[in-house]
Amino acid sequence: MxxxxxxxxxxxxxxxxxxxxxxxAQDEAAGESSPQPAAVKPMPAEIMPRTPxxxxxxxxxxxxxxxxxxxxxxxxxxxxxxxxxxxxxxxxxxxxxxxxxxxxxxxxxxxxxxxxxxxxxxxxxxxxxxxxxxxxxxxxxxxxxxxxxxxxxxxxxxxxxxxxxxxxxxxxxxxxxxxxxxxxxxxxxxxxxxxxxxxxxxxxxxxxxxxxxxxxxxxxxxxxxxxxxxxxxxxxxxxxxxxxxxxxxxxxxxxxxxxxxxxxxxxxxxxxxxxGEVLVGLNGVIVTVAADGKVETLQSPAGTPLSGVLPYGDVLLAVGESGVQSIPLSRPLK
CATH class of the missing domain: 2.130.10.10 (YVTN repeat-like/Quinoprotein amine dehydrogenase)
Known part of the structure; x- marks a missing residue:
C-alpha cells in the first residue's frame, strides 16, 4: 500500500x-453454520455538527x-x-x-x-x-x-x-x-x-x-x-x-x-x-511553485496532514485531517 x-x-x-x-454489512446471523454473504447496502451519511x-x-x-x-x-x-x-x-x-x-x-x-x-x-x-x-x-x-x-x-x-x-x-x-x-x-x-x-x-x-x-x-x-x-x-x-x-x-x-x-x-x-501551482501534504506542509519558478515552502498552523487545497482570494482553503483550514498567504494567488 x-x-x-x-x-x-x-x-x-x-x-x-x-x-x-x-x-x-456482514449479516448478524453469525450463529448459522454456513451463513450466506449479506448483500451490502449503502447507508446514508449522518449530519454532524463538527464535520467541517x-x-x-x-x-x-x-x-x-x-x-x-x-x-x-x-x-x-x-x-x-x-x-x-x-x-x-x-x-x-x-x-x-x-x-x-x-x-x-x-x-x-x-x-x-x-x-x-x-x-x-x-x-x-x-x-x-x-x-x-x-x-x-x-x-x-x-x-x-x-x-x-x-x-x-x-x-x-x-x-x-x-x-x-x-x-x-x-x-x-x-x-x-x-x-x-x-x-x-x-x-x-x-x-x-x-x-x-x-x-x-x-x-x-x-x-x-x-x-x-x-x-x-x-x-x-x-x-x-x-x-x-x-x-x-x-x-x-x-x-x-x-x-x-x-x-x-x-x-x-x-x-x-x-x-x-x-x-x-x-x-x-x-x-x-x-x-503556477500550490501543493499540500504531510505535517501541514504547503509548497507554492510560481510561474517564474520561485518555490516557497509554508506550514499550516494546525500542522496536520493536508490532502486538498484551493486558492481563494488572499488565502488558501486546505482540507485534511483537521477539516477546512483557511491559511493566509504572503502574496495573493490569482
Missing part, C-alpha cells in the same frame, strides 16, 4: 470510516459554490469559504475526490467505488455506483463535460461514463498498467491531453480524450499522488518524500525536478492559472 492510501486508510480507520464500508473540523479529503470551486468531501460520506457546501453546511448524502463511504463539469453538474467518489452525482451545484446527490465487493476505492475524478467523466483508483481501477452517470463501465488499462498499480490521479492538461499519475512512478498520457493511453518514461520510481496542468502543454507531478517534477511538454518525456524544500510527501494540489 502506498503512503497516500496508507494515510487515508489509517486516518479513516481511526475515525471509524472503515466501519462504514463493506465490513459493516473532521477529516476532509478534497475541495473544489464549482464557479458558484465551494464543495468539500471526506470522512463518512461528508459533503460540505460554502458560498464564502468560512461558513460550511453539510448536505444529505445517500452513502457513508469515505469520499476522496470531487469534480465538476460546470457550476451545476458534478461527481464525488471514494471508498466502495461509490460515485455520486449532482445536477444542482451540490445541494442534492444521487448514488450512481456502489461496489464494495471489489475493494477498490476511487481516488481521483475527471469531469470532461456534463455527460462524460472518468474515475480512477486502487489496483488499476478505471471507470467511465458517457451518459452523465446512468451507467459506469470499467475501462481495461492493461495497455499501460499490466501490474494493476494504483492510479492515484487523473487530470486534463491545457492542450486537452489527459494524464494519469500513480504508484511506482506510473505515468500515462492520452492524446485522444481517453480512447487510448500510452505509458510514459518516468524520472522517479516512487509513487506520484497528483498531477496538475502546467503551461500550454505541460504538467507538474508530485508524490512521495517531496518529489515534484515539472515538464513544459508532457508528451516529450523531459522532466525537471523541482526543489520543494521539504521531504514531506505531497498529497494534493491545485493549478493557479497564470501563476
Amino acid at each position: 502506498d503512503v497516500k492510501r496508507a494515510w487515508r486508510f489509517a486516518a479513516a480507520a481511526a475515525l471509524g470510516v472503515l466501519a462504514g464500508s463493506a465490513s459493516w 473540523q473532521s477529516l476532509l479529503l478534497d475541495i473544489k470551486n464549482t464557479g458558484a459554490h465551494l464543495i468539500a468531501v471526506g470522512d463518512r460520506g461528508a459533503i460540505l457546501v460554502s458560498n464564502n469559504g468560512k461558513d460550511w453546511a453539510q448536505v444529505e448524502v445517500p452513502v457513508r463511504a469515505a469520499l476522496t475526490t470531487v469534480a465538476f463539469a460546470d457550476p451545476q453538474h458534478g461527481w464525488a467518489a471514494g471508498h466502495d467505488a461509490a460515485i455520486l452525482h449532482t445536477e444542482d451545484g451540490g445541494r442534492t446527490w444521487k448514488l450512481q455506483n456502489f461496489q464494495p465487493e471489489i475493494e477498490k476505492p476511487v481516488l481521483s475524478l475527471l469531469a470532461l463535460d456534463t455527460q462524460r467523466a472518468l474515475a480512477v483508483g486502487a489496483y488499476g481501477l478505471m471507470l467511465e461514463t458517457t451518459d452523465a452517470g446512468s451507467t459506469w463501465n470499467e475501462v481495461d488499462t492493461l495497455g499501460f498498467n499490466e501490474d494493476e498499480l494504483h492510479l492515484n490521479a487523473i487530470a486534463k492538461l491545457n492542450n486537452g491531453d489527459l494524464f494519469i499519475a500513480g504508484e511506482q512512478g506510473l505515468m500515462a498520457i492520452s492524446t485522444d480524450a481517453g480512447a487510448s493511453w500510452q505509458k510514459q518514461a518516468s524520472p522517479y520510481d516512487g509513487s506520484y499522488f497528483g498531477v496538475l496542468p502546467h503551461g500550454e502543454k505541460g504538467a507538474l507531478v508530485f508524490g512521495l518524500r517531496g518529489n515534484v517534477y515539472l515538464s513544459d511538454d508532457a508528451r516529450s518525456g523531459k522532466w525537471t525536478q523541482v526543489q520543494a524544500g521539504t521531504v514531506a510527501s505531497m498529497f494534493g494540489g491545485a493549478a493557479v492559472p497564470g501563476d
